[in-house]
Amino acid sequence: MMTKSMKIRNNMKITKCTFLLLLSVLALTVSSCKEEDLGNVEEIAGLGGDTWVKGPIDQWIYDSLTVPYNIAVKYKWDQFEFNNLTRTLVPADESQVIPLLRTIRNIWIAPYVDDAGLTFFNKYSPKTFILSGSNEYNTDGSVTLGTAEGGRKVILFAVNDFKVKGMPEYQSSDSSFVKQWFFQTIHHEFAHILHQNKLYPAEYKAISSGLYQGGNWINLSDNDARKDGFITAYSTSSFSEDFVEMIAIMLLEGKGGFDRIVNAIPEGTSINGTTKAKAQAALRTKEEMIVAYYKSAWNVDFYSLQAKTRAALNGVL
Amino acid sequence: MVKKYIYFWMALTGLLYGCDNSEESVFEETADERINKAMATYQSVLEGAPDGWNALVYPETGGVYSFFIRFDNANRVVMYSDFNDKIASAAKESSYRLKAMQTPALIFDTYSYLHILSDPDPSVNDGITGEGLRSDFEFSIYSDSVTTDRIALVGRRYNSRMVLTRATAAQKTAYESGALAKNLNFHKITGLHSYFKRASINGTQYEIVYNPLQRTITFSWVNGSGNLVSFTSLYYYTADGLQLVSPLANGSQTISSLSEITWTESTKTIGFTANSAKSTIVEASAPLKPDNTAGRTWWQMAVDNDETYWVSWSGFHINGVDDALKVTEVTAPGAVFAYFLYWPAIGSNYDAFAPVFFNREEGSVDILYGNAVGRPAYTTDGRVVFSALGTIGTEDFPSSGPVFESSKILYNSRGFYFIRTSANTFDMVSAEDSRIWISWEFL
Numbered sequence: 177m178m179t180k181s182m183k184i185r186n187n188m189k190i191t192k193c194t195f196l197l198l199l200s201v202l203a204l205t206v207s208s209c210k211e212e213d214l215g216n217v218e219e220i221a222g223l224g225g226d227t228w229v230k231g232p233i234d235q236w237i238y239d240s241l242t243v244p245y246n247i248a249v250k251y252k253w254d255q256f257e258f259n260n261l262t263r264t265l266v267p268a269d270e271s272q273v274i275p276l277l278r279t280i281r282n283i284w285i286a287p288y289v290d291d292a293g294l295t296f297f298n299k300y301s302p303k304t305f306i307l308s309g310s311n312e313y314n315t316d317g318s319v320t321l322g323t324a325e326g327g328r329k330v331i332l333f334a335v336n337d338f339k340v341k342g343m344p345e346y347q348s349s350d351s352s353f354v355k356q357w358f359f360q361t362i363h364h365e366f367a368h369i370l371h372q373n374k375l376y377p378a379e380y381k382a383i384s385s386g387l388y389q390g391g392n393w394i395n396l397s398d399n400d401a402r403k404d405g406f407i408t409a410y411s412t413s414s415f416s417e418d419f420v421e422m423i424a425i426m427l428l429e430g431k432g433g434f435d436r437i438v439n440a441i442p443e444g445t446s447i448n449g450t451t452k453a454k455a456q457a458a459l460r461t462k463e464e465m466i467v468a469y470y471k472s473a474w475n476v477d478f479y480s481l482q483a484k485t486r487a488a489l490n491g492v493l
Numbered sequence: 494m495v496k497k498y499i500y501f502w503m504a505l506t507g508l509l510y511g512c513d514n515s516e517e518s519v520f521e522e523t524a525d526e527r528i529n530k531a532m533a534t535y536q537s538v539l540e541g542a543p544d545g546w547n548a549l550v551y552p553e554t555g556g557v558y559s560f561f562i563r564f565d566n567a568n569r570v571v572m573y574s575d576f577n578d579k580i581a582s583a584a585k586e587s588s589y590r591l592k593a594m595q596t597p598a599l600i601f602d603t604y605s606y607l608h609i610l611s612d613p614d615p616s617v618n619d620g621i622t623g624e625g626l627r628s629d630f631e632f633s634i635y636s637d638s639v640t641t642d643r644i645a646l647v648g649r650r651y652n653s654r655m656v657l658t659r660a661t662a663a664q665k666t667a668y669e670s671g672a673l674a675k676n677l678n679f680h681k682i683t684g685l686h687s688y689f690k691r692a693s694i695n696g697t698q699y700e701i702v703y704n705p706l707q708r709t710i711t712f713s714w715v716n717g718s719g720n721l722v723s724f725t726s727l728y729y730y731t732a733d734g735l736q737l738v739s740p741l742a743n744g745s746q747t748i749s750s751l752s753e754i755t756w757t758e759s760t761k762t763i764g765f766t767a768n769s770a771k772s773t774i775v776e777a778s779a780p781l782k783p784d785n786t787a788g789r790t791w792w793q794m795a796v797d798n799d800e801t802y803w804v805s806w807s808g809f810h811i812n813g814v815d816d817a818l819k820v821t822e823v824t825a826p827g828a829v830f831a832y833f834l835y836w837p838a839i840g841s842n843y844d845a846f847a848p849v850f851f852n853r854e855e856g857s858v859d860i861l862y863g864n865a866v867g868r869p870a871y872t873t874d875g876r877v878v879f880s881a882l883g884t885i886g887t888e889d890f891p892s893s894g895p896v897f898e899s900s901k902i903l904y905n906s907r908g909f910y911f912i913r914t915s916a917n918t919f920d921m922v923s924a925e926d927s928r929i930w931i932s933w934e935f936l
Contacts, residue, residue, distance in 0.1 A: 228590050228602075229567035252588060253602040255631070264613045264624050264650070269604035270587060309604050310613050313623030336604060 226254070233273050241277065245285060246298055249277060249305045251335075257306045258331065259323060263314075268307040268335040276307070276338045276358065279492055284362050287427075287484035292476045300369050304329040309336040322361035327369040332358060340492035351493040359489065360424045367420035374473040376465070381415045383461050387448055388412055402437065403446035405458025422462050430486030431479065434463070528593050535591055535599070535634055538641055539564040544665040545571075546644075546657040547731065552610050553627035553651045554620060556708035557738060559729040560606060561660065561668045564589060573668050574606030575677065575730035576618075577705075582674035596633040599646060605630075619706060627651040667732035676730050678756035680705065682763055686813045686928040687776035688912075688920070694767045695746055700781040701774065712741050712748075713781060721782045734765070778927045780910055783875025787911035791919045792837045792844075792869060794935065802836035802845075803919070803933040808899055812928050818895040820848060825861050825888070828852040833899070834860075835933065843867060843882045846903055848896050862886035864900045870908075876924045878908030902929060 241247040253267035289297045311334045312320040323331045339346045387404045389412040396409040406412045411421035426434045470478040545563035561573040570589045587605035592598045610628035620626040629648025638645040644657040682703045702711040711725040727738040734752030741748040755764040763774040811817035823830045828850035836845040847863020865882040884890040907925040923929035
């Protein structure tokens with residue numbers, strides 16, 4: 177410190193000058209290093225999302241889904257909403273959008289709102305639906321039914337093949353496709369959201385323990401699965417899939433339809449050694465546990481919800 | 494001392510340069526301003542064609558498809574398409590938007606006729622499962638490819654091309670009054686039952702082969718030296734007619750389109766105008782000039798390729814009906830029909846014409862019974878005649894049914910004309926009745 181000041185003093189003139197210079201440079205530096213302002217952000221193209229002139233479909237979605245249920249539907253093409261960017265898809269046909277969404281409202285939203293209330297529904301329902309006109313073809317030759325991300329976003333495929341009563345070219349043979357592709361997907365995903373918020377009782381996992389197939393489910397038929405006490409092949413893949421498949425199928429088939437499935441399990445034992453009686457008992461225990469879960473966790477009368485869902489489905493298929 | 498000052502100045506200049514934020518932009522406007530300006534320009538060009546645009550789309554899998562497109566200023570678009578005769582008569586409205594991506598993009602964002610080409614469902618377009626015709630509906634716009642009369646676009650996924658050219662008021666009127674659907678009447682040529690179709694244009698007889706799957710049309714004629722000449726072009730339809738992508742040149746005559754296409758239901762006649770001359774498509778019972786070598790080539794090709802055979806997946810086509818004899822429904826104990834084969838020189842003095850069965854249990858293909866056919870005879874007028882030597886196989890040859898009927902056709906004494914349709918395919922057309930033929934494929 178001493179030596180330094182000494183030296184400065186020795187070169188007073190220069191130092192002074194330097195300091196002045198330094199000060200002015202600093203001032204310059206400071207001013208030039210100031211954060212530049214962002215400019216006119218409103219000029220950034222596409223900021224705030226894509227826009228287009230709103231039409232009747234946009235208005236219908238806004239009035240019928242967004243205002244009452246806080247649900248947005250992206251029916252216009254946006255590649256980046258789809259998980260697998262390598263797949264070739266096409267957008268939805270406009271003529272399909274309202275018939276599909278109206279049916280979803282009748283078969284999923286209305287029964288839940290009726291029996292569980294608007295507050296419940298708006299709290300737990302997925303908030304965004306993405307529509308693809310075509311199926312998503314996987315490299316193994318299979319197609320994707322529909323996907324859900326974290327309970328917030330649901331992608332529905334093959335929207336252009338959606339057909340229900342009253343639409344041109346509807347045939348009753350379209351029913352099973354439509355039921356599985358659209359309504360089972362939605363009820364399945366919504367049931368996942370419910371158990372992710374309030375877990376089902378641990379005893380549920382014990383009903384069919386030892387019979388779950390994991391990834392091998394793909395080699396089973398629904399009939400194989402039923403002989404082991406599962407409602408569908410996919411429900412053998414894990415406890416949670418079992419739970420939500422049960423809910424989706426019970427709601428869509430109705431009490432009578434579910435009873436018929438249970439009663440149709442043939443005599444004899446499955447390849448895993450499950451008897452007919454054991455398989456039927458397993459499905460009945462699962463049913464009871466789900467009815468109890470809906471009551472205790474959500475204060476919902478499952479059978480009432482089931483009757484309303486099935487009645488709505490009967491109206492369109 | 495000096496050293497210290499050097500450090501000082503170095504630090505100072507470092508400070509100066511490091512903080513120099515006064516970048517001089519080479520542009521007069523910011524990037525956002527320029528993008529917005531470009532998007533506004535493209536928007537005004539698209540909607541600025543009051544009579545719309547003629548569009549040609551080139552899917553990656555081949556062919557060319559024609560559209561008539563009008564854009565408005567509210568993200569709406571109205572289209573006509575020549576994809577097939579079922580949709581050609583009706584316009585379809587859908588939506589579009591311009592989007593600032595890495596390059597500005599034109600996106601047809603709800604399903605339109607354009608998406609038929611892109612659809613990954615093969616039942617829509619006979620394309621590849623999961624890929625369709627590899628045709629785009631999101632296009633990059635490059636500023637040097639945009640004028641008020643022509644816009645060339647490049648697809649973002651498959652690099653398929655779309656070229657828009659400004660339409661005239663007359664074209665718009667023609668599309669809106671159903672001219673495209675009228676011209677697609679030419680497609681009814683596929684419903685004519687004779688294998689051979691001809692038209693006389695300005696004194697020349699042309700044989701016409703129309704291939705809607707490949708979107709090609711082939712004209713064959715006999716030239717001055719008496720040789721058969723063939724010319725194939727991609728085609729597409731507009732309100733003006735059937736357009737050839739490459740014009741047909743025959744001496745002084747050049748044909749680039751067939752216009753004023755008509756269809757008379759009562760006589761099943763297609764009419765058209767080419768180079769101001771009216772003409773009609775007529776059915777013929779024989780080729781314009783039979784290919785004398787095709788039959789021999791067909792026979793020898795199988796022998797030369799490791800003594801293999803020709804395959805037909807569905808047997809004879811008769812009077813407009815594929816697999817008219819229903820050979821594909823023939824079964825054998827534990828086995829189903831796989832294909833019909835013709836196996837030249839399977840024996841030292843005979844060929845085989847036989848159904849092949851697939852046994853699921855054993856995963857094997859077997860000839861259970863078939864015809865032993867004598868060596869084909871080649872006539873001087875280009876026919877190939879087959880004659881019966883007997884039967885082959887471990888099972889009894891049926892005395893009725895599809896296979897029996899097929900062999901009766903094969904042994905018709907008039908024989909067959911052979912037409913080579915590609916490197917590995919031949920059609921074999923009955924010389925007795927040109928409404929009967931079978932397609933052979935070399936695997």
